[in-house]
Amino acid sequence: MRRANPKSSGGTLRIVAGSLRGSRLEVPDLDGLRPTPDRVRETLFNWLAPVIAGARCLDLYAGTGALGIEALSRGAGECVFIERDRALCVRLQDNLARLRVANARVVNADACGFLAAAPAAAFDLTFLDPPFGADLWAASAQALEQGGWLRPGAFIYLEAPKDAAPPLPANWAVHREGHAGAVRYALYHRLA
Structure with a gap:
């Protein structure tokens, strides 16, 4: 769940492009919920x-689920969504059903606990955007890298506070990066 600050972010956001372009996702009124803004998603998916x-x-x-749904809209073959908040999982499942997205699976679990299990298959693209106050970047990155969750040449998208420098695996090279307000976003490429 994306939580940054105590501000509420209730409202809607739109899918920027692809087969679901213009579709709206409701954003629940939860303290600190921080969906990736349209402009940042547009930049990321151009990359x-x-x-x-x-x-x-x-x-x-x-x-x-905005990042994963945007990926599916733009032609991704499959997306697995991990969210620990049960109410957000239900809302995400409802949105996927309403949008008639069949190539997605929602898992109600703690991300680090999920990553402790053996992967069924490695991923080509991972969105790593943990709650800012929880400092989970390094632990999540190590679990992804060491647990066999990433294919060779995989891409990893990461959002963090602008002034944060989370320690990441040495074989993750910055492919592209940018800033939006107090947030730094970066796309990493996993090197062999």
Whole structure:
């Protein structure tokens, strides 16, 4: 679940492009819920345009599921959403059903606990956007890397506070990065 600050973020957000373009997702009125803004998602998926078709995606700390749903809209082959908040999982499942998205699975689990299990298959693209106050970047990144969750050449998208420098695996190279307000977003490429 994406939580940054005590501000509420109730309302809606839209899917920027692809088969679900213009579709709206309700954003529940929860303290600190921080969905990735349209402008940042548009930039990210422009970066991912050459590799998104058919990609197997993992949306850790899914929250509203905006990143994974945007990936599916743009041609990803599958997305697994991990969210520990039961109410957000139900809302995400409802949104997927309303949008008639069949190539998605929602798992109600703690992300680090989920990553402790053996993967069924590795992912091409992972969205790593944990609650800012929980400092879960390093632990999640190590679990992804050491647990066999990432394919060779996988891409990992990460959001963190602008001034944070989470320790990440040495074989994750910055592919592209940017800033939006107090948030730094970066796309990493997993090197062999």
